Amino acid sequence: MFSRIKEDINSVFDRDPAARTSFEVLLNYPGLHAIWFHRVSHKLWCANWKLLARVFSTFSRWLTGIEIHPGATIGRRFFIDHGMGVVIGGTAEIGDDVTLYQGVTLGGTSWKPGKRHPTLEDNVVIGAGAQVLGPITIGKGGKVGSNSVVVKDLPANATAVGIPGRIVPDKPSKGEGQQREAAAKKYGFDAYAVSHDNPDPVAKAIGRLLDHVHLMDDRVSALCKEVNSLGGNICDQNLPELRVGEFIEDEKAAAQRRESKVSSFDPEI
Missing domain, CATH: 2.160.10.10 (Hexapeptide repeat proteins)
Incomplete structure (x- = not known):
């Protein structure tokens, strides 16, 4: 024993x-x-x-x-x-x-x-x-x-x-x-998951989808240019670009907001 x-x-x-x-x-x-x-x-x-x-x-x-x-x-x-x-x-x-x-x-x-x-x-x-x-x-x-x-x-x-x-x-x-x-x-393993950019599988999958969408946009744009050069009239307006920041809040801006809240806090209130 x-x-x-x-x-x-x-x-x-x-x-x-x-x-x-x-x-x-x-x-x-x-x-x-x-x-x-x-x-x-x-x-x-x-x-x-x-x-x-x-x-x-x-x-x-x-x-x-x-x-x-x-x-x-x-x-x-x-x-x-x-x-x-x-x-x-x-x-x-x-x-x-x-x-x-x-x-x-x-x-x-x-x-x-x-x-x-x-x-x-x-x-x-x-x-x-x-x-x-x-x-x-x-x-x-x-x-x-x-x-x-x-x-x-x-x-x-x-x-x-x-x-x-x-x-x-x-x-x-x-x-x-x-x-x-x-x-x-x-970041293959993290016992406490404190890393802000720890590779979550779902986030990685979304990132790959965005990469795919950007690639398709480039190919469609090239195709539109070729059609227009032959006398066609398509794709007059550009598609809005997808940015990861539209889906995920910018970490730096969030940290600044937290700091401003802490600095504006009055303990005497």
């Missing part, structure tokens, strides 16, 4: 640079406390002391803010960072060296008995606020970005972001250019 506790503490140092001493980790990491409570409740559950197991897990939830059903199966060196709001369902299976951030839900999508919750294989990382739902499998080394909702299997070493979760390609297809390649490398 003590060797497992020591192993758990050492795994924190591998994944949290804020950890300073073993004693500090032992006292101040609710993710570890929840795991240790779960080991006891899981043994009670397997021994058919199910009511006592549920009572023990409920006490753990009250103490740590982390809800782990005693029926869940958890591997070695499992780490819950911060932990508050994490929910792990009763048929969930978690492999070794898995990391969850706060607000993660490993939940079900059906009330039918049987396997209802996800399986996380070794070395999986689930970002803050992400929801992994249903009897799906997240393959070894898989990553789920912050606030994503994943309802389908994720292959090994793949990264899913967005709602619903979509796989971010490791390498961009031909013709995407160096800028997209650099963005894919830089």
Whole structure:
């Protein structure tokens, strides 16, 4: 038992640079406390002391803010960072060296008995606020970005972001250019989703549609010029140009408005 506790503490140092001493980790990491409570409740559950197991897990939830059903199966060196709001369902299976951030839900999508919750294989990382739902499998080394909702299997070493979760390609297809390649490398996974230009799959799809529309406009304009040169009279008026700024508020202008509101605030009012 003590060797497992020591192993758990050492795994924190591998994944949290804020950890300073073993004693500090032992006292101040609710993710570890929840795991240790779960080991006891899981043994009670397997021994058919199910009511006592549920009572023990409920006490753990009250103490740590982390809800782990005693029926869940958890591997070695499992780490819950911060932990508050994490929910792990009763048929969930978690492999070794898995990391969850706060607000993660490993939940079900059906009330039918049987396997209802996800399986996380070794070395999986689930970002803050992400929801992994249903009897799906997240393959070894898989990553789920912050606030994503994943309802389908994720292959090994793949990264899913967005709602619903979509796989971010490791390498961009031909013709995407160096800028997209650099963005894919830089923002392939973000546990907290704080990057203002994190590549949301839906936004990327809209961007490609706009690129397509601009290309078609250029071709139609060229065709109109050729027809007019032959004596025709079409395309007298130019089509309005589509700009991304018409759909997405300019971030700099929004920041300036926020600053003006703060500067005009009078605390004496």
